[in-house]
Amino acid sequence: MNDFPWLTVLVALPLVGALAVAFLPKTPGAELPKQVALGFAALTLAVGVAIAVQYNTGDGMQLTETHSWVEAFGVHYALGVDGLGLLMILLTVVLTPIVMVAVWSDTDDGNSTAFFAWTLALEAFSLVVFAATDVFLFYVVFEATLIPAYFMIGGFGREGRGRAAIKFLMFQLGGGLVLLAGVIGLYVVSADAGTPSYLLSDLSEIEMSTTAERWLFVSFMVAFAIKAPLFPLHTWLADTTEKATTGTSVMLVCVLDKIGTFGMLRFCLELFPNASQWATPVVVTIALISIIYGALVAIGQDDLLRLIGLTSLSHFGFITLGIFAFSSQGASGSILYMVNHGIGTAALFLLAGYLIKRRGTSLISRMSGVEKTAPVLAGLFLVAGLATLGLPGLSPFVSEMLVLIAAFDYHWWVGAIATSGIVLAAIYVLWVYQRVMAGPDLQAGETAVASDRESDPVTEPAGGGTATATAARAATLTETRRDLKTREVAAVAPLMLALVLFGFYPMPLLDVSNPTVHTLLEHVGVSDDEPVVPATEHDAAEEGEH
Known part of the structure; x- marks a missing residue:
């Protein structure tokens, strides 16, 4: 079974699916x-589950495939999974079908073919990124993810999406160029060491000069900070989530942006x-700046989708803080945070999309009283918030507790500042819920006005044209105030279940990630201090007797 190319099949399925969907009629x-x-x-999800079933925690990189690609430059088609890669792969294969179900009725104008094809392409490229064990292969697919992402942002969404897509592309291409310099630098370093190679297993054994290592780190870190994103390279994020569809935002923020923090763990720390x-x-x-700045700016937003995007800036600050606190709690918390952020933020985006579809606006100031007409939507939105x-x-x-433990262990003031980010998160979440879900139902008032105009003989001209239009408007307003449909509940139900399940029992995730964390910290040369337990008088007396 281990000789079967599971990872290649995992990647090939959505790629073939994207091509198949692209050639279907666009009607x-x-x-x-x-x-x-x-x-x-x-099918991709089923293969992902099969890979997870075969995975043995503690055995390092597994299901490896290595084939020479460009021998002269030491480039290989090399794939493999450890605990970190497996969790990111599972997150990707779970969120993709959920997004498709969630946006099923949002693309009935002939654009469904393109949107679903690009979604599958983005899934395929993301899976290669999370499984790549060759730096050059990683770089190629790192850049390839921009193609479906650009068309998903620019082709679907609200007015201004084209400009947001260009801004996204410019930032990401800039980061990719910086990363390319680092990739070329690795070739030079490996060639000087003997044989050129881009395999992680070979590069991690090379002794680099201090100057070379630092410059290479900076090139990789800048690219990952843009992708994640972190302050001050984050400005593309809010514009993108505001203008793109919520399905696109889920794939970008909950899958694609994880490549940034994944790369910090996989490449920055290991190489x-x-x-x-x-x-x-x-x-x-x-x-720390990302944590506080993201939360503060989110509080002042009136656009719901922009607000959710800025919350992710704060969350990625937590993930990065855990990684560079250099402790087992911090690294484990960061990996767990990547999974949990993907689940929770996906639910929040999808529910926001349902809400905007019903209210016809994304402006928080124009929403109110949703819990009166759509209690299920309001309840699920509250849980996600x-x-x-x-x-x-x-x-x-x-995951937040593990990161905060690592932050306080790093320095008390780092932990204190990070904790204030949680307080700010409570402010923007509860405030947005109060403004959107509680209070009077604004659209109920609009419906009443429409009904009054319909029955007003003074405003009704001969032929009843205004009455007919007003009645249609009233019917439309009534329709938009309906609660969630069965399909919409089914799309977010797995996410809600995961939030509760892993909240009470996170060990399945930690059991997968902890061995990888231990190996990574051991490679970095960091070890956690053993807990110091003061001896009791009884223990001291027993030691004296012996």
Whole structure:
């Protein structure tokens, strides 16, 4: 079974699916492209589960495939999974079909073929990134993810999406160029050491000069800080989430952006351990600024989608802080945070999309009283919001606690500042819920006005044209105030279940990630201090007798 190319099959399925969907007829209301895309996404999920079943915790990189690609430059088609890669792969294969189900009825104008094809392509490229064990292969697919992402942002969404797509592309291409310089530098370093190679296993054994290691670290870290994103390289994020569809935002923020923090763990720490420790004070400072700045700016937002995007800036600050605190709690908390953020933020985006579809606006100031007409939507939105602020009993709480423990262990003031980010998160989550879900139902008033105009003989001209239009408007307003449909609940139900399940029992995730964390910290040369337990008088007396 281990000789079977599981990872290649995992990557090939969504890629073949994307090509198949792309050649289907582009007709309004067509269900076939959606059904084919969902079928390939489900098959990919099944293969991902099969890989997880075979995975043995503690055995390092598994299901490896290595084939020479460009021999002269030491480039290989090399794939493998450890605990970190496996969790990111599972997050990707789970979120993709959920997004498809969630946006099923949002693309009935003939664009479903393109949207679902690009979604599968983005899934395929992301899976290669999380499984790549060759730096050059990683770089190629790192850049390739921008193609479907750009078309998903620019082709679907609200007015201004084209400008947001260009801004996204410019930032990401800039980071990619900086990363390319580092990739070329690795070739030079490996060639000087003997034989050129881009395999992680070979590069991690090379002794680099201090100067070379630091410059290479900076090139990789800048690219990952843009992708994650971190302050001050984050400005593309809010514009993108505001203008793109919520399905696109889920794939970008909950899957694609994880490549940034994944790369910090996989490449920065593994290839440049000394430089990573050298840069820790600066990175920790940037992470703290991201935490506080993201939360403060989110509080002042009136656009719901922009607000959710900015909360992710704060969350990625927590993830980065845990990584560079250099402790087992911090690294484990960061990996767990990556998974939990993907689950919770995906739920929040999808529920926000349902809400905007019903209210016809994303402006918080124009929403109110949703809990009166759509209690299920309001309740699920509250659970997702509470997960975002780290409520005990929901999965993000566990990861935040581990990161905060590592932060306080690093320095008390680092932990104190990070903790204030949680307080700010409570402010923006509860405030947005109060403004959107509580209070009077604004649209109920609009419906009443429409009904009054319909029955007013003074305003009704001969022929009843105004009355007919007003009645249609009233019917439309009534329709938009309906609660969630069965399909919409089914899309977010797995996410809600995961938030509760991993909130009370996170060990399945930690059991997978902890061995990888131990190996990584051992490679960096960091070991946690053993807990000091004061001896009791009885223990001291027994020692004296012996």
